[in-house]
Amino acid sequence: MPRTRIHNFSISLDGFATGEPQSLEAPFGHAGQRLHQWMFATRFWDPSGSAGVDDAFAQQFAVGIGAEIMGSNKFGPPGWQDDESWTGWWGEDPPFHTPVFVLTHRPRPALTMGGGTTFHFIEASPSEALSAAQEAADGLDVRVGGGPTVVRDFLAAGLVDHLHLVQVPILLGRGVRLWDGLEGVEESFDVESVASPSGVVHLTFTRRTD
Amino acid sequence: MPRTRIHNFSISLDGFATGEPQSLEAPFGHAGQRLHQWMFATRFWDPSGSAGVDDAFAQQFAVGIGAEIMGSNKFGPPGWQDDESWTGWWGEDPPFHTPVFVLTHRPRPALTMGGGTTFHFIEASPSEALSAAQEAADGLDVRVGGGPTVVRDFLAAGLVDHLHLVQVPILLGRGVRLWDGLEGVEESFDVESVASPSGVVHLTFTRRTD
Numbered sequence: 001m002p003r004t005r006i007h008n009f010s011i012s013l014d015g016f017a018t019g020e021p022q023s024l025e026a027p028f029g030h031a032g033q034r035l036h037q038w039m040f041a042t043r044f045w046d047p048s049g050s051a052g053v054d055d056a057f058a059q060q061f062a063v064g065i066g067a068e069i070m071g072s073n074k075f076g077p078p079g080w081q082d083d084e085s086w087t088g089w090w091g092e093d094p095p096f097h098t099p100v101f102v103l104t105h106r107p108r109p110a111l112t113m114g115g116g117t118t119f120h121f122i123e124a125s126p127s128e129a130l131s132a133a134q135e136a137a138d139g140l141d142v143r144v145g146g147g148p149t150v151v152r153d154f155l156a157a158g159l160v161d162h163l164h165l166v167q168v169p170i171l172l173g174r175g176v177r178l179w180d181g182l183e184g185v186e187e188s189f190d191v192e193s194v195a196s197p198s199g200v201v202h203l204t205f206t207r208r209t210d
Numbered sequence: 211m212p213r214t215r216i217h218n219f220s221i222s223l224d225g226f227a228t229g230e231p232q233s234l235e236a237p238f239g240h241a242g243q244r245l246h247q248w249m250f251a252t253r254f255w256d257p258s259g260s261a262g263v264d265d266a267f268a269q270q271f272a273v274g275i276g277a278e279i280m281g282s283n284k285f286g287p288p289g290w291q292d293d294e295s296w297t298g299w300w301g302e303d304p305p306f307h308t309p310v311f312v313l314t315h316r317p318r319p320a321l322t323m324g325g326g327t328t329f330h331f332i333e334a335s336p337s338e339a340l341s342a343a344q345e346a347a348d349g350l351d352v353r354v355g356g357g358p359t360v361v362r363d364f365l366a367a368g369l370v371d372h373l374h375l376v377q378v379p380i381l382l383g384r385g386v387r388l389w390d391g392l393e394g395v396e397e398s399f400d401v402e403s404v405a406s407p408s409g410v411v412h413l414t415f416t417r418r419t420d
């Protein structure tokens with residue numbers, strides 16, 4: 001059975017997955033790059049980077065993935081919907097290399113980029129979006145790419161099979177929280193924690209099969 | 211120099227240090243005993259318990275401590291101030307064995323219990339309370355014992371030298387949060403994380419001396 005997976009999703013110790021305000025100049029607001037510095041230091045990101053536990057987790061990002069689902073605020077800064085020339089943050093060759101389904105209340109025609117990435121803009125419930133992505137993934141897994149609002153919605157709907165979180169030891173104080181409204185969600189998962197020498201903690205939630 | 215320390219302070223993955231509502235029957239509300247099960251399983255709590263990393267951390271609780279400061283809601287359930295016979299949750303021989311300063315807006319006369327514990331009820335700012343506790347501690351360290359409101363106030367006032375947190379992989383969803391209003395507080399500390407085989411993660415914040 002294909003799985004629905006989340007990878008390299010980084011949160012602060014106080015549970016924020018982005019700072020504020022989100023803008024063209026600062027996609028993560030006052031968080032800057034602090035939530036992903038652990039990843040920039042790995043081989044996954046930089047050939048001269050580290051090859052330890054952070055890298056092992058980071059590399060899972062693309063393995064066996066056939067489509068991604070992302071939220072509107074991950075695709076662009078506030079107001080991107082009014083800019084017909086906006087094609088995402090990632091330039092000509094986005095790092096997805098699969099169909100990507102962008103959830104938005106203001107859909108537009110699909111956008112084909114280099115390297116196998118096509119953005120489809122859809123207004124759909126989480127389970128409808130997952131069906132569309134699973135069909136496009138053709139037997140491979142679907143990644144839910146964020147941001148926190150979309151991850152939270154998919155967790156609340158019980159649609160996630162595997163969640164890899166990276167807890168960074170900073171206190172952002174404000175931004176968008178991952179955990180709101182998810183009381184008891186851990187009961188459906190086996191949870192494992194690993195502290196990395198880099199200072200982050202990797203948490204994996206694997207859906208129970210019993 | 212004596213230090214101000216916090217030990218065995220347990221929070222859920224979403225940052226709650228207690229559930230709700232707090233009551234005589236359920237001091238931690240809907241959290242029940244889930245935040246401290248890791249501790250009940252150690253030798254610190256139970257002679258037949260484990261003696262690994264959880265126990266090593268737990269045992270630091272009393273080492274070199276000469277006084278404790280706690281909040282009113284740790285001392286008793288809502289309304290304890292109206293009950294003259296309330297002497298705390300801990301019976302005749304509380305586990306503190308030092309003077310304990312209970313912060314409350316409704317002070318009452320001091321209460322001497324067995325085993326060296328005396329409860330002093332004071333209305334004071336965090337730094338005033340710390341001065342009183344340091345004097346009583348006679349050169350030893352002062353422990354800030356919780357709850358989350360008091361821990362947060364002491365962190366915000368920059369009065370904490372050592373903070374040991376235990377992150378339990380459950381999502382409480384509601385209760386009293388530890389982290390509100392503490393943006394950037396980690397900048398004054400070296401932060402270390404250790405995952406325990408029991409499933410919890412120990413986080414230590416040690417005040418930077420530079």
Ligand SMILES: NC(=O)c1ccc[n+]([C@@H]2O[C@H](COP(=O)([O-])OP(=O)(O)OC[C@H]3O[C@@H](n4cnc5c(N)ncnc54)[C@H](OP(=O)(O)O)[C@@H]3O)[C@@H](O)[C@H]2O)c1
Nearest residue numbers: 009010017018071072073074103104105146147148149150
């Ligand atoms: N920490 C990490 O690892 C990580 C990972 C990915 C992204 N991020 C960051 O997270 C931030 C974005 O997260 P976010 O929580 O603000 O937003 P988001 O989850 O990216 O997007 C939420 C938006 O998507 C649209 N949407 C969601 N569900 C929909 C549905 N069922 N139907 C139609 N539209 C739907 C809505 O936008 P409209 O109403 O405008 O259409 C909604 O406001 C960015 O800063 C990004 O960089 C962080």
Ligand SMILES: NC(=O)c1ccc[n+]([C@@H]2O[C@H](COP(=O)([O-])OP(=O)(O)OC[C@H]3O[C@@H](n4cnc5c(N)ncnc54)[C@H](OP(=O)(O)O)[C@@H]3O)[C@@H](O)[C@H]2O)c1
Nearest residue numbers: 219220227228281282283284313314315356357358359360
């Ligand atoms: N997770 C853990 O490891 C841990 C550790 C300890 C306790 N707890 C739990 O935490 C809960 C209590 O925490 P909480 O955040 O609700 O309350 P708390 O921190 O124990 O107490 C807060 C109360 O103390 C009094 N207070 C605080 N500062 C004061 C000051 N400067 N001057 C005078 N009074 C002051 C006020 O009460 P009044 O206005 O009523 O006087 C205030 O409402 C309990 O459920 C307890 O079991 C958890």
